[in-house]
Amino acid sequence: MNKTILLLNGPNLNLLGSREPEIYGYDTLADVEARCMTHANTLGVTLECRQTNHEGVLVDWIQEARGKADAIILNAGAYTHTSIAIHDALKAYDGYKMELHISDPKQREAFRHISYVELASDGLIAGKGVDGYTMAIDAVMEKIA
Ligand code: CA2
Numbered sequence: 001m002n003k004t005i006l007l008l009n010g011p012n013l014n015l016l017g018s019r020e021p022e023i024y025g026y027d028t029l030a031d032v033e034a035r036c037m038t039h040a041n042t043l044g045v046t047l048e049c050r051q052t053n054h055e056g057v058l059v060d061w062i063q064e065a066r067g068k069a070d071a072i073i074l075n076a077g078a079y080t081h082t083s084i085a086i087h088d089a090l091k092a093y094d095g096y097k098m099e100l101h102i103s104d105p106k107q108r109e110a111f112r113h114i115s116y117v118e119l120a121s122d123g124l125i126a127g128k129g130v131d132g133y134t135m136a137i138d139a140v141m142e143k144i145a
Helices: 029-043 055-064 077-079 083-092 130-142
Strands: 004-009 046-051 071-075 094-098 123-125
Touching: 004 029, 004 055, 029 046, 029 123, 029 130, 055 071, 055 083, 071 083, 071 130, 077 094, 094 130
Parallel strands: 004 046, 004 071, 071 094, 094 123
Antiparallel strands: none
8 A cells, every 4th residue: 555654844944955054954945855755756655745834734734644644754843842732733643753853952952852742753863964854754664664
């Protein structure tokens, strides 16, 4: 059966490639998503990529994925460290859940050390730069294929 993965990016990740390249690199989100789509095609998995700056939209998308997507890869951006609503939505999602970060928040400011996403996820990839995106697809496929 063909598998479906939903790749969700949260607030400010639409700015990738425009600022703080020492942390986030030089690729734009469009570059990263295009690489992920090519990688997914190679693996024969359906990938849908979305980005929003709005917490409630992320909650809606996670809810809508129930019974439709086999896995969610989520870089919730700063909502990672604040959003019990996203935590609760992930808890209600029955597929595989991978938390993803470009940087390693645990090595940064103390306010990034708590992750409400981690507490509701099955796996974590962090600190691998934007390469972490395709690594996350591979890691998820190992679990759901
Ligand atoms: O490392 C990550 O992927 C983060 O999720 C990125 C978030 C940050 O709040 C998390 O603690 C860790 C921030 C995303 C902002 O991305 C930008 C990229 C380029 C320029 C400005 C912001």
